[in-house]
Every structure is written in C-alpha cells, then in structure tokens.
Amino acid sequence: MDADLSDEAPVLVAQEERINPTAPQQTTSVDEDDEPPALATTDEDQPVQKVPITIVTGYLGAGKTTLLNYILTEEHGKKIAVILNEFGDSIDIEKQLTVADENSIEAKPIPFVPLANGCICCSVKDVGVAAIENLMEQRGKFDYILLETTGLADPGNIAPLFWLDDGLGSTIFLDGIVTLVDAKNVLKSLDEGYGDKADEERYAEDHEHHSPLLTTAHLQISHADVVLVNKADLINEEDLNKVVERIRSINGMAKIQTTTKSQVPKLEGFILDLQAYNDVTDADLRFASKGHSHLDRAITTSTMKFPAIRHDQIEKLDLFLRTILWEDELPGNFSFEPFEIHRLKGRVPVKGGKMLLIQGVRNIYDVNEGKTTEPNDRAKIVLIGKGVGQEAFMESFLATLGKT
Numbered sequence: 001m002d003a004d005l006s007d008e009a010p011v012l013v014a015q016e017e018r019i020n021p022t023a024p025q026q027t028t029s030v031d032e033d034d035e036p037p038a039l040a041t042t043d044e045d046q047p048v049q050k051v052p053i054t055i056v057t058g059y060l061g062a063g064k065t066t067l068l069n070y071i072l073t074e075e076h077g078k079k080i081a082v083i084l085n086e087f088g089d090s091i092d093i094e095k096q097l098t099v100a101d102e103n104s105i106e107a108k109p110i111p112f113v114p115l116a117n118g119c120i121c122c123s124v125k126d127v128g129v130a131a132i133e134n135l136m137e138q139r140g141k142f143d144y145i146l147l148e149t150t151g152l153a154d155p156g157n158i159a160p161l162f163w164l165d166d167g168l169g170s171t172i173f174l175d176g177i178v179t180l181v182d183a184k185n186v187l188k189s190l191d192e193g194y195g196d197k198a199d200e201e202r203y204a205e206d207h208e209h210h211s212p213l214l215t216t217a218h219l220q221i222s223h224a225d226v227v228l229v230n231k232a233d234l235i236n237e238e239d240l241n242k243v244v245e246r247i248r249s250i251n252g253m254a255k256i257q258t259t260t261k262s263q264v265p266k267l268e269g270f271i272l273d274l275q276a277y278n279d280v281t282d283a284d285l286r287f288a289s290k291g292h293s294h295l296d297r298a299i300t301t302s303t304m305k306f307p308a309i310r311h312d313q314i315e316k317l318d319l320f321l322r323t324i325l326w327e328d329e330l331p332g333n334f335s336f337e338p339f340e341i342h343r344l345k346g347r348v349p350v351k352g353g354k355m356l357l358i359q360g361v362r363n364i365y366d367v368n369e370g371k372t373t374e375p376n377d378r379a380k381i382v383l384i385g386k387g388v389g390q391e392a393f394m395e396s397f398l399a400t401l402g403k404t
C-alpha cells in the first residue's frame with residue numbers, strides 16, 4: 001500500500017450515494033433445516049440479499065490501490081465497502097471500520113476493513129473472516145464489497161470462501177476476480193518466478209502443492225475474470241501486444257484490457273457486476289475457442305468441443321468432472337501427464353432442450369441449468385491450468401460418455 005494509514009482513519013472518498021434500482025437481486029432463501037446463517041439479517045423469513053464481492057488481486061505495485069481509488073471516485077451509483085490487507089499489526093480493526101454517515105454526502109468515509117499482514121490464503125480464515133463478519137454487521141450501509149489482496153495471494157484459495165453457499169458465502173457472493181499486472185514486469189515474473197529470495201520462501205510456504213514453474217503471477221492470471229494490463233504507458237505498443245498475447249495464452253477466458261493508472265473504460269459489467277461465477281455465456285468461452293497455445297510453459301487454456309449430450313449422459317459428464325477435479329485423474333485407462341485445473345467453465349447442451357452451465361474453481365464445481373438453446377449448439381468445456389491441453393482429456397471424456 002502506498003499511503004501510510006497507520007495512524008489516521010483511512011478516508012477513501014465516496015461518490016455520491018445513490019441506490020442502483022437495476023442492481024441484480026441476488027437472493028437466497030433461508031433453508032429451515034439448516035443452521036441459521038451466522039451473518040444473515042435478523043428477520044429470517046425475509047430472503048437474504050447477498051452482497052457482491054469483487055476480489056482485486058495482482059503483484060506488488062501493479063496498481064490495485066490505484067484501481068480502487070479510481071472506482072471509488074467514479075459514478076456508479078453504488079455504496080462500496082473496501083477491504084484492504086497488508087497493513088501493520090498496529091491497526092485497530094474496530095477503529096478502521098468507519099461507516100458512512102447517512103446525512104452527509106460529501107467525503108463520506110467508506111466502510112473499510114484492513115486485514116492482517118501476510119498471505120490472505122491464511123489470514124482471511126481468521127482475522128479476515130472476523131473483519132468481514134464485522135463489516136457485514138453494517139449491512140445496508142453498503143451494497144458492494146471490494147477486496148484488495150496482497151501481492152502474494154493465490155485467488156484459488158480465496159474464491160471458494162465467497163463462492164460456496166455456506167459461511168461467508170451465505171451473505172456475500174463472489175462477483176468476479178480482477179487481476180492487475182504490471183505491463184513492464186509481468187513477462188519477467190512469469191518467466192523467472194518470484195522477485196527475490198524472501199518472496200520465494202514465503203511463496204513456497206504458502207503454496208507447497210504447486211510446482212515451482214507456477215509463479216504467483218500465473219495463479220493470479222489463471223483465476224482472473226478480468227486482467228488489467230496496467231502501466232501501459234511504460235512500454236511500447238509492440239511489447240504491450242506481446243504481454244496481452246501471453247496472458248491470453250494463459251487465460252483464454254478472461255477479458256483483457258490495457259490501462260494506464262488503472263483507468264478502465266467502463267466499470268459496470270466489466271469490473272463490477274460481472275456475475276462471473278453464476279452465468280456462463282457464449283462470450284465467456286469465445287476467446288478460448290481457438291484451442292490451446294504453447295506460449296506459456298506452465299499454464300494454458302484448452303477447449304473441449306463436442307456435440308450435445310443425451311439426458312442419460314449427464315451422470316457420465318458429472319463422473320468425468322468429479323474425477324478430473326477431485327482426483328486429478330482422467331477416468332478410464334488413459335496415460336496422461338500430471339495436470340492441475342485452476343478454472344473451468346462449460347456450456348453443455350442436452351438433447352431435448354436444456355443447457356448445463358458448469359463452473360469450477362480448483363476442485364470445486366457447480367452445474368446449473370441454463371436457458372434452452374438451439375438444438376445444434378455444440379458443447380464447450382474450457383479448462384485453465386497446467387497440463388490441460390493433453391489429447392487424453394478428450395479421449396477419456398468420450399470414452400466416459402459412452403456411445404453417442
């Protein structure tokens with residue numbers, strides 16, 4: 001963080017407060033059999049409207065805080081609470097949790113929670129959860145949360161905290177992950193691994209299950225729904241294109257935008273209200289349709305395309321997903337190199353009318369039914385990760401489905 005916020009309450013300036021009447025009504029009903037959700041509103045008969053959270057991640061100094069400040073000063077009609085981590089221990093969480101004064105419009109402090117030092121993968125589970133729960137007690141005073149994570153955070157560990165429908169996910173839903181990269185340095189970080197020795201050691205402690213070729217930059221890019229290639233002013237156009245191409249080869253699903261000072265051309269639908277973990281649109285899978293590339297040694301995007309499946313093959317599809325995501329194996333007797341799946345999205349039409357929408361982050365996945373579609377729609381499953389371009393994926397998948 002740039003600003004020294006250690007002895008003063010942070011004042012990130014709010015824009016004029018307006019409720020957006022067109023905001024999506026994310027609702028979830030309280031199931032009477034379940035324990036009452038810890039963070040729900042007091043009236044349990046009312047459906048709980050979940051608050052969207054956007055995770056802003058990116059390497060040290062990439063421009064995350066610059067983006068947050070930009071968002072907070074732009075017109076978007078939202079009351080945004082900001083959660084920052086990487087602050088000193090001296091910060092008193094209670095003191096920092098400033099909530100807007102309903103009567104004053106100008107220079108309203110935004111609900112604000114600093115997280116403890118260190119990797120959010122670990123810290124979010126204790127201090128972070130407490131801070132967010134604290135924040136959620138102020139429900140109604142904000143309608144959006146932005147979470148800036150430390151430069152070393154692995155979004156794959158954070159995302160499930162908000163994506164799943166229990167715990168924090170009962171009142172918050174993950175809207176999307178925005179990753180900032182520093183245009184000038186990102187290729188170097190992707191090629192060389194971590195900055196210095198200390199970085200490398202911290203990383204190794206936090207991510208012992210990953211191979212050394214996978215840098216934090218890889219993890220942040222592979223999980224991103226949007227990648228901002230920031231500091232575009234520092235390199236020429238040709239080099240900038242190379243950066244975009246490399247990122248596209250790692251993550252074929254993310255929207256990629258070059259920026260200077262994190263100034264994105266639009267917020268709504270691009271940074272905010274992405275709904276990246278609910279819907280799976282054609283557009284999401286469009287860029288990935290060109291197959292996979294070998295530009296990056298560690299992480300690639302790969303697309304499996306096949307015809308609509310039959311109703312009796314849905315269970316087989318599920319078996320395939322379970323096996324690749326839970327067991328890191330391909331079903332059937334196929335030889336394959338070890339692989340690791342970070343992100344998965346799919347649109348699979350079922351003959352007779354429905355469309356299965358598949359979402360996965362690491363070993364967690366979710367299948368929903370989407371709108372009926374054209375009968376000749378082809379199915380697409382896009383995988384982002386290590387080793388996902390192997391032909392054995394398709395062979396194993398077709399064998400698992402059985403005769404079509």
Ligand SMILES: Nc1nc2c(ncn2[C@@H]2O[C@H](COP(=O)(O)OP(=O)(O)OP(=O)(O)O)[C@@H](O)[C@H]2O)c(=O)[nH]1
Binds near residue numbers: 063
């Ligand atoms: N030249 C240039 N500088 C930028 C740009 N965007 C941000 N900066 C500067 O880069 C520095 C780091 O920006 P921050 O927004 O603090 O980056 P961050 O990702 O929040 O940094 P950490 O929280 O330390 O990880 C600041 O001095 C910014 O003013 C850009 O597009 N071009």
Ligand SMILES: [Zn+2]
Binds near residue numbers: 001
């Ligand atoms: Zn910052």
